[in-house]
Amino acid sequence: MKLEKYKSDSQVNFFFINSHQTRLFNKRDLIYKVGDKISELYVILDGEVESLINKKSKGTIKTLKKGSVLGLMDTILNREYSKNMVAKSKVSLAIIDKKRFVEKLYSNPFQFSLIKSLAIDVDIEKPNIWS
Amino acid sequence: MKKIFFHKEVILKRGHFSKSFIIVTTGKAIVLDSLGRNIKKEIFQYQSFGLVDVLKENRWKNTIVSENKSEILFISRDVLVKNIFSNRPFASITLNLLKMAN
Numbered sequence: 646m647k648l649e650k651y652k653s654d655s656q657v658n659f660f661f662i663n664s665h666q667t668r669l670f671n672k673r674d675l676i677y678k679v680g681d682k683i684s685e686l687y688v689i690l691d692g693e694v695e696s697l698i699n700k701k702s703k704g705t706i707k708t709l710k711k712g713s714v715l716g717l718m719d720t721i722l723n724r725e726y727s728k729n730m731v732a733k734s735k736v737s738l739a740i741i742d743k744k745r746f747v748e749k750l751y752s753n754p755f756q757f758s759l760i761k762s763l764a765i766d767v768d769i770e771k772p773n774i775w776s
Numbered sequence: 777m778k779k780i781f782f783h784k785e786v787i788l789k790r791g792h793f794s795k796s797f798i799i800v801t802t803g804k805a806i807v808l809d810s811l812g813r814n815i816k817k818e819i820f821q822y823q824s825f826g827l828v829d830v831l832k833e834n835r836w837k838n839t840i841v842s843e844n845k846s847e848i849l850f851i852s853r854d855v856l857v858k859n860i861f862s863n864r865p866f867a868s869i870t871l872n873l874l875k876m877a878n
Binding site: 714749750756764765766767770775 | 799825827828859860863865866874
């Protein structure tokens with residue numbers, strides 16, 4: 646069973662369907678910071694976002710582009726935001742309510758446990774990269 | 777499929793295709809380094825190993841052995857894919873996570 650056939654539809658649709666609002670950020674605006682309690686996830690609709698470990702960090706860990714989901718890893722692993730997310734350019738983000746997202750996750754406990762195991766593996770393989 | 781392994785018995789062998797990922801149901805498993813001499817990582821009870829490799833259809837990079845007696849649950853790729861991709865929300869989340877693993 647190849648994964649490719651699932652990619653085009655599923656990858657984007659679910660997150661957009663669950664979003665009811667968008668928000669604009671100007672260049673260098675802080676989207677969220679390390680340690681903040683998660684209330685929302687964000688999908689990049691347009692523009693770029695930089696992921697930084699802390700405010701003083703000079704090196705960018707990641708530059709995230711259209712389609713990336715901010716806060717996904719932190720939500721699945723049930724932790725606070727683990728990175729600072731800063732708008733690298735003017736950015737348009739779709740907002741996903743964390744509570745609704747988590748309800749969907751927990752709707753099937755076995756599937757959720759597989760997703761969580763996958764998230765843990767990814768987080769171990771690439772520590773300190775994803776938020 | 778559940779299987780019992782005895783001390784130092786090989787659970788997964790380096791170089792073999794990853795057809796199933798594992799969950800340690802009792803005991804402990806050890807991930808060896810590429811030379812098979814040193815311990816790279818320990819897998820404790822209720823922890824899983826190999827999900828990403830199974831989804832990517834990789835070969836195992838490391839050999840995994842049992843420490844003392846252990847019971848291991850093997851979940852095949854077919855079962856994993858069938859469950860994760862059975863609905864769009866979970867398929868979408870999985871694909872996002874796999875993108876992060878690359």
